[in-house]
Amino acid sequence: MSSKKFNKGRFGKCFLATMMVALVFSFINSPGYCEEEMKIGSLIPMSGDLAAYGKCVQQGVNLAAKHINEAGGPLNMKLKVVFRDSQTDPTALRDSAEKLVNVDKVPAIVGPMIRSDVATPVTAPNHVVIISPSNTPTWVTTLKDDDYTFRTTSSDAIQGKVLGKLAWERNYKTASILYINDPYGGGLAESCKEWFEKSRGKILGQASYDPGKASYKMQLKELAKGNPDVLILIGYPESGTVIIRQALSEGLFSQFLFPDGMQSQQIIDSVGGNYLEGMYGTGPGAAENPSYKSYLKEFNKVYGANPATAYSENAYDGVVVIALAIQAAGKDALKTDPGKAIRDKLRVVANPPGEKIIASVDGFRKAFRLLAEGKDIDYEGAAGSIDFDEHGDTMTPILVWKIEKRKIVPVRSVIPD
Amino acid sequence: MADLLVSGIIYGSIIALGAIGLTLIASILNFFNFAYGDLFSLGAFITFLFLDLLGDWGAFPGLSFGGGLVVATLLSVLIMLAIILLIDRFFFKPLREFDATPLFMSLASLGLAFILRAIINIVWGPEIRYYSTAIQISKKLPFGIRVKPDELFIVICTLALVTLVYLILKKTRMGKAMRAMSDNPVLAKASGVETVRVIMWTWIIAGTLITVAGTLYGIQVQLRPTMGWHFLIPLFVAVIMGGIGSFWGALIGGMVIGISEEMITAVLQNAFHSMQIDADMSGYKPAVAFVLVVLILLIKPHGIFGKKEH
Numbered sequence: 040m041s042s043k044k045f046n047k048g049r050f051g052k053c054f055l056a057t058m059m060v061a062l063v064f065s066f067i068n069s070p071g072y073c074e075e076e077m078k079i080g081s082l083i084p085m086s087g088d089l090a091a092y093g094k095c096v097q098q099g100v101n102l103a104a105k106h107i108n109e110a111g112g113p114l115n116m117k118l119k120v121v122f123r124d125s126q127t128d129p130t131a132l133r134d135s136a137e138k139l140v141n142v143d144k145v146p147a148i149v150g151p152m153i154r155s156d157v158a159t160p161v162t163a164p165n166h167v168v169i170i171s172p173s174n175t176p177t178w179v180t181t182l183k184d185d186d187y188t189f190r191t192t193s194s195d196a197i198q199g200k201v202l203g204k205l206a207w208e209r210n211y212k213t214a215s216i217l218y219i220n221d222p223y224g225g226g227l228a229e230s231c232k233e234w235f236e237k238s239r240g241k242i243l244g245q246a247s248y249d250p251g252k253a254s255y256k257m258q259l260k261e262l263a264k265g266n267p268d269v270l271i272l273i274g275y276p277e278s279g280t281v282i283i284r285q286a287l288s289e290g291l292f293s294q295f296l297f298p299d300g301m302q303s304q305q306i307i308d309s310v311g312g313n314y315l316e317g318m319y320g321t322g323p324g325a326a327e328n329p330s331y332k333s334y335l336k337e338f339n340k341v342y343g344a345n346p347a348t349a350y351s352e353n354a355y356d357g358v359v360v361i362a363l364a365i366q367a368a369g370k371d372a373l374k375t376d377p378g379k380a381i382r383d384k385l386r387v388v389a390n391p392p393g394e395k396i397i398a399s400v401d402g403f404r405k406a407f408r409l410l411a412e413g414k415d416i417d418y419e420g421a422a423g424s425i426d427f428d429e430h431g432d433t434m435t436p437i438l439v440w441k442i443e444k445r446k447i448v449p450v451r452s453v454i455p456d
Numbered sequence: 457m458a459d460l461l462v463s464g465i466i467y468g469s470i471i472a473l474g475a476i477g478l479t480l481i482a483s484i485l486n487f488f489n490f491a492y493g494d495l496f497s498l499g500a501f502i503t504f505l506f507l508d509l510l511g512d513w514g515a516f517p518g519l520s521f522g523g524g525l526v527v528a529t530l531l532s533v534l535i536m537l538a539i540i541l542l543i544d545r546f547f548f549k550p551l552r553e554f555d556a557t558p559l560f561m562s563l564a565s566l567g568l569a570f571i572l573r574a575i576i577n578i579v580w581g582p583e584i585r586y587y588s589t590a591i592q593i594s595k596k597l598p599f600g601i602r603v604k605p606d607e608l609f610i611v612i613c614t615l616a617l618v619t620l621v622y623l624i625l626k627k628t629r630m631g632k633a634m635r636a637m638s639d640n641p642v643l644a645k646a647s648g649v650e651t652v653r654v655i656m657w658t659w660i661i662a663g664t665l666i667t668v669a670g671t672l673y674g675i676q677v678q679l680r681p682t683m684g685w686h687f688l689i690p691l692f693v694a695v696i697m698g699g700i701g702s703f704w705g706a707l708i709g710g711m712v713i714g715i716s717e718e719m720i721t722a723v724l725q726n727a728f729h730s731m732q733i734d735a736d737m738s739g740y741k742p743a744v745a746f747v748l749v750v751l752i753l754l755i756k757p758h759g760i761f762g763k764k765e766h
C-alpha cells in the first residue's frame with residue numbers, strides 16, 4: 040500500500056488553530072476577578088450502569104457546595120467542585136482519579152461511588168482524601184489507604200444483615216441470589232446469604248451476572264430450579280431491569296427483593312404493569328433527624344423534586360465535612376500538605392464531642408464561626424450522624440422500602456446495632 | 457436446553473444482521489469500523505425519537521409494538537443513511553484520498569465511535585429506555601421452549617433482510633461489483649468497477665442492517681447509550697470467526713456466538729452439577745466468545761469461510 044506524506048503545511052495550520060481554541064478556553068475557565076478558590080474533586084459515574092445515581096449524587100454535591108458558599112465558604116474561600124466522570128468503568132475510574140490528583144491537584148475527592156480501592160495506588164500515596172458516598176462493600180474497611188479513605192454510608196456487612204433478615208420476615212422460606220459480578224455484588228450476596236440462613240431460610244441457588252448482556256436466561260433458569268420463593272437481585276438498574284423483565288416474561292420468578300443498588304425509580308418505570316407492586320428492598324436509611332428534613336426541603340427548593348435515587352445526601356455530607364475540615368485546618372496547614380490537613384480534621388468536625396451542627400446554611404455559618412474561634416463541632420449529617428471510626432467508616436441507618444403505587448416508599452429505618 | 461438454543465438463535469440473529477454489514481465494510485472498504493457499534497446505538501435511538509414523535513399507534517395483535525415502530529424504523533433508516541453517507545463524504549473519503557492505511561482508518565473510526573456515543577449521551581442522556589415498557593409473557597411451546605411473539609418477529613425480520621442482502625449480492629450488477637471489490641480491489645478497478653458507487657452501496661446496505669439490528673435489540677433488550685459499544689465484541693468475534701468478507705461466515709459466526717453465549721455456560725454448569733462439584737459458571741459467560749474465536753483461529757487462521765490472502 041502506498042502512502043502519501045503528511046501535508047506539513049496543513050498540519051501546521053490545524054495545530055495552530057487547535058492551540059488558539061485551547062487558549063480561548065483557558066481564558067474562559069480562569070476566574071475573571073480575584074476571589075480565592077478552594078478546589079475539591081468529585082469522581083462520580085455520569086455514564087454507564089450507574090449513571091442515574093451519578094446524576095442524582097451530582098445534584099447532592101452541587102447543593103452542598105451552594106450551601107457552603109452561601110455560608111461564606113471555608114476560610115472565606117469559594118468552594119469549587121471539579122467533576123470527573125468515572126463511567127461506571129474501573130479503567131475510566133482510575134484514569135479520572137489520576138487526572139483529579141495530578142491535573143486538577145485537588146486535596147480531597149467526593150467519590151467514587153464504587154471501587155474505593157483506587158485509593159491504594161492513586162489517591163492515598165498522593166495524600167488525597169476520598170470520601171465515598173456509596174461504596175458499601177465490606178473490604179473497604181480494611182483497605183490499605185493510610186487512613187485517606189472515608190465513606191458516609193454503612194458497610195454492606197450491615198445492609199446484608201438487614202436484607203437477609205428482611206427476606207425471612209417477608210415470609211420467604213427459600214431464595215435464590217443473583218448478584219452482579221463485582222466486589223459489591225459478591226460481598227453483599229455473602230452477608231445476605233449468611234443472615235438469611237441464620238434466620239433458618241434456605242438458599243437454593245446463587246449465581247453472578249455480567250452487566251450489558253442481552254439475555255440472562257441461563258442464570259435465571261438455573262436459579263429457578265426448586266422453585267424458590269424469591270429472587271434476591273443484587274445489582275444495578277440498567278441490567279437489573281433486563282433481568283426482571285426476562286424473569287417475568289419467562290414466568291421464572293414473580294417475587295423479588297432488592298438492595299440499595301436497585302433502589303431506583305428507573306426499575307419501576309422500566310417494568311410496565313404492576314408486577315413490582317409490593318416488592319421490598321433495603322437501602323441507605325434516611326436519618327430521621329433535622330438535618331435530613333432540612334436537606335429534603337432545600338433539595339426540593341432547588342431541583343423541584345425529591346432525590347431520584349439514593350446517596351445524594353451521603354454525597355452532600357461528604358462535601359460538607361471536607362469544607363468544615365478545611366476551615367478547621369486553617370490556611371497554614373493547607374499550604375504544606377492540604378490532603379493530610381483535611382484528613383486529620385475530618386474526625387474533629389464530624390465526631391463528638393462538640394456543638395451539634397445541622398445541615399443548613401445557618402448551621403454551616405455557625406460551624407465556620409465556632410471553628411474560627413477554635414471550638415469543637417460535631418456535624419450531624421443528612422444521611423446519618425456521620426461519625427467516622429478508626430477505619431473511616433460510618434454507621435448510617437438502613438432503610439427498608441417497598442414499592443407502592445409505582446413509587447418507592449420508605450417503610451422503616453433500621454438503626455444498626 | 458432446547459429453550460436456551462432458541463434464545464441463542466434469537467440473540468444470534470441480531471448479531472448476524474450487524475456482522476454482515478461489518479464484514480462487507482471490512483472487506484470492501486478495507487478497514488475495521490469501530491464506529492459500527494455506536495451507529496447501532498444511534499439507529500436504535502433515532503427510531504426511539506421518531507416513535508416518540510409519531511405518538512401512539514397501538515400495537516399489532518400479540519406484539520409489543522405496532523405500525524408506529526415500523527414507520528419509525530423506516531424513517532430512522534433514511535436518517536441514518538443520510539448521516540452515514542455524510543460521515544463517509546466528510547470523514548472517511550478524505551482519509552481514503554489521503555491513502556490512509558487500514559490501521560489508520562480503523563483508529564479514525566474508533567475516534568468517530570467516541571464522538572457518536574458522546575452525542576447520544578448529550579441528546580438522550582444516560583438513562584435506559586424502552587420502546588414499550590409492557591412485559592410480554594412468553595408462550596409455552598413443546599420441549600420446554602418459551603418464546604415471545606416479539607422474538608418470532610425478530611427472527612423473521614432477520615431472515616427477510618438476510619435473504620434480501622443475499623439476493624442483492626448474488627443477482628444484481630452492483631452486488632457482483634461489490635463481491636469483485638472485496639475479492640480483489642486492484643483487479644476490480646482495472647476491469648472498470650465504479651469504486652465510488654460500490655462504496656456508497658456498501659454503506660447503504662451496512663447502514664440499513666445496523667439500524668434495523670439496533671432497533672431489534674431495542675425491542676428485545678433495552679436502549680442505553682453503551683449498547684452498541686458492548687455489542688461490538690460479539691460483532692467482531694462473529695466477523696473474524698466467519699472469515700472477513702464472507703457473507704455466510706458472518707451469518708453463521710453470529711449464530712454461533714449467540715447460541716454459544718447462551719448455552720455453553722449452562723452445559724458446563726450441568727456437567728459440574730452431575731459431577732457433584734459446586735461451582736458457579738455463570739461468571740464465565742463473557743469469556744465464551746473469546747475462547748471460541750481463539751480455538752477457531754487456531755484451527756482455521758482465516759476463519760470458517762475465509763479465503764487465503766492473495
